[in-house]
Amino acid sequence: MADFGEAESSGHIGSPFRDAFPHWQDFRQMIESGAPYQEFDVRRALQQVLMSDLAHRLTIDAEHSWLLIGSLALPTRPAADVSWPDDFRVPEISDIPQPYVMPRSAFDLDLSATAVTDSDPVVAASRYREVVEGAVRRVGAPPDHTGTPHGIGLGGLVRYTVGELNIFPNGQVMGIVTAQPVDPRYGPRRTPPVDDPIPIEIDIKPPAKVAVTGGPDRAQRPVTAIDIPGFTPFQPLLNPVVNQLADKLVLLTGKPRGLRKTPTGPWHRYKDVYDAYFILKTCHIDADQMREAVDNNWNLAAMGMERIPVPYRFYGQDDGGTEPRVPWKEGLDALQRGSPQLERYPGWDEMRGTLSQFVDGLASTSSGSSWTPGEGWQLQPPRSCPPT
Numbered sequence: 001m002a003d004f005g006e007a008e009s010s011g012h013i014g015s016p017f018r019d020a021f022p023h024w025q026d027f028r029q030m031i032e033s034g035a036p037y038q039e040f041d042v043r044r045a046l047q048q049v050l051m052s053d054l055a056h057r058l059t060i061d062a063e064h065s066w067l068l069i070g071s072l073a074l075p076t077r078p079a080a081d082v083s084w085p086d087d088f089r090v091p092e093i094s095d096i097p098q099p100y101v102m103p104r105s106a107f108d109l110d111l112s113a114t115a116v117t118d119s120d121p122v123v124a125a126s127r128y129r130e131v132v133e134g135a136v137r138r139v140g141a142p143p144d145h146t147g148t149p150h151g152i153g154l155g156g157l158v159r160y161t162v163g164e165l166n167i168f169p170n171g172q173v174m175g176i177v178t179a180q181p182v183d184p185r186y187g188p189r190r191t192p193p194v195d196d197p198i199p200i201e202i203d204i205k206p207p208a209k210v211a212v213t214g215g216p217d218r219a220q221r222p223v224t225a226i227d228i229p230g231f232t233p234f235q236p237l238l239n240p241v242v243n244q245l246a247d248k249l250v251l252l253t254g255k256p257r258g259l260r261k262t263p264t265g266p267w268h269r270y271k272d273v274y275d276a277y278f279i280l281k282t283c284h285i286d287a288d289q290m291r292e293a294v295d296n297n298w299n300l301a302a303m304g305m306e307r308i309p310v311p312y313r314f315y316g317q318d319d320g321g322t323e324p325r326v327p328w329k330e331g332l333d334a335l336q337r338g339s340p341q342l343e344r345y346p347g348w349d350e351m352r353g354t355l356s357q358f359v360d361g362l363a364s365t366s367s368g369s370s371w372t373p374g375e376g377w378q379l380q381p382p383r384s385c386p387p388t
Contacts, residue, residue: 012056013155017230024157024181024194034226037101039090039341044105048072048224050179051109051200052234053154055223057139058204059236063115064131067216068223069205069239070110071275074103076219077241078282085374088281088344099282100225102341104274108201112210112239121170121208128171128206136162136202140177149188155230156184158198159191173204211243213293214286242286245279246293248272249359252314254303255323268315270331274342277351280358285371290362312359314352328352 021027028046035045051072059066068076078084078099089098116131118124140162141151151159158179165175179198182191217240222233238244251269279285294308316326329348336342345351358371365377372378 012053012232012234014230014232017155017228020229021155021157023184027154027157028181028195030228031226035096037090037093037096039093040096040101040225045224045226046198047105047107047200049226049228049231050154050158050198052223053158053231054139054160054177054179054200054202055109055111055234055236056232057153057160058111058135061135064113065115066236067112067114067210067212067239068110068219068236069112069210069244070108070203071104071106071271072109072223073219073238073244074106074275074278075100075225076221076223076235076238077217077279078220079284080220082282082373085281090341090344096225097221099221102282102344103278104271104335104342105339108203110203110205112205112207114207114210114212117207124208125169125171125206129167129173132171132173132204133165133167136165136173136175136177136204143178146191147189152188152191153179156182156188158182170208171206172209173202175202176200177202209298210239211246211293211296211298213240213242213296214289215240217241240289240293241279241283242289242293243297245276245285246290246297247299248276249312249355250294250297250299250303250305250308252276252355253309253312254299254305254315268326268328268331270328270335273328273332273348273351273355274335274345276355277345280354280371281373283371283373285358287362287365287369287371287377288367290371294359294362308359310360310363312356317352 021030031045031049032042035042055068084098088102090101093101113128113131116128118127139151140160143161143163145151145159145161151161153160159182160177160179162175162177165173167173177200179200180193181195183194184191216237219235219238222235224233252272300306314326314328316323317328319325332348336345357376361377366379369377369379
């Protein structure tokens with residue numbers, strides 16, 4: 001295999017990887033053999049590896065204090081000693097841990113560089129855009145780029161390219177990074193495509209949109225489910241579980257920006273119901289930190305709300321109200337049909353009941369309590385998703 005040393009600057013890929021996978025097809029065959037299930041298939045496994053490789057490269061500058069903040073973090077959250085619920089597993093799968101199997105599949109990479117800020121919001125936004133866009137452009141080459149090592153990743157097996165980025169006034173950067181599998185035999189300057197390109201959505205939010213309650217969480221396992229020789233797993237610090245859960249619980253109660261019509265009626269964030277249920281099913285949650293995370297969630301002001309509703313209710317869940325009715329059951333069922341592992345989740349009524357039990361109990365449970373999966377609120381310290 002040609003020398004890709006000059007194209008590999010992040011240090012997470014070593015010679016055992018290049019020895020094991022001299023060609024893209026060698027790598028893909030290994031992924032195919034390790035992910036033969038409908039609940040955890042090749043597409044899902046490939047995305048995990050490529051997003052991990054891309055994240056290693058984006059977050060190489062540790063002084064920016066990068067956090068993984070999106071649903072890609074869900075498999076990394078349950079504690080290693082968690083007693084996995086029998087009714088929340090795919091019993092046919094024993095070689096991939098259930099924390100990787102059961103979450104909703106995540107195909108976007110959500111990050112935040114929480115140390116890049118300033119007391120002046122205008123300066124903070126400018127600095128953030130400069131740092132984040134610079135990191136993305138450093139990792140990804142322009143579309144149709146050839147002739148230099150720019151964008152080479154995964155040990156020489158792909159070239160990352162990035163075109164236009166959506167950059168918001170607060171500095172948030174969103175866009176698509178495309179991983180194009182290439183032939184590495186000729187070196188990084190001449191890389192013919194050998195397979196279909198794989199898009200990776202990126203969303204890199206500024207600190208103003210990422211509240212950190214009680215300090216970051218430490219990932220309990222790597223993002224990738226499959227062990228790969230010579231590939232250092234990506235096991236980052238995480239946005240605290242209470243903040244991720246607060247985002248979802250708050251957003252489900254208000255009219256989302258961009259509410260749009262579908263053939264069955266208004267569309268909402270159905271995915272957040274599955275994600276929130278996964279967290280409540282597998283993580284212990286500290287009540288005091290959770291209250292702080294909910295009360296200070298920035299989405300409340302953005303949606304024109306002062307507090308989360310108690311008793312808890314989803315936006316548009318009732319017929320005959322002032323809100324347009326949202327077809328929650330139908331929307332959840334449709335999402336379930338596209339993700340086989342979600343068939344193991346209960347229906348709309350039970351998931352709604354679990355989320356309501358959590359939020360309504362949070363309003364009255366004692367200080368020092370924690371949520372215990374399967375048992376509810378109890379007066380005891382949390383045992384899972386620990387902070388650093």
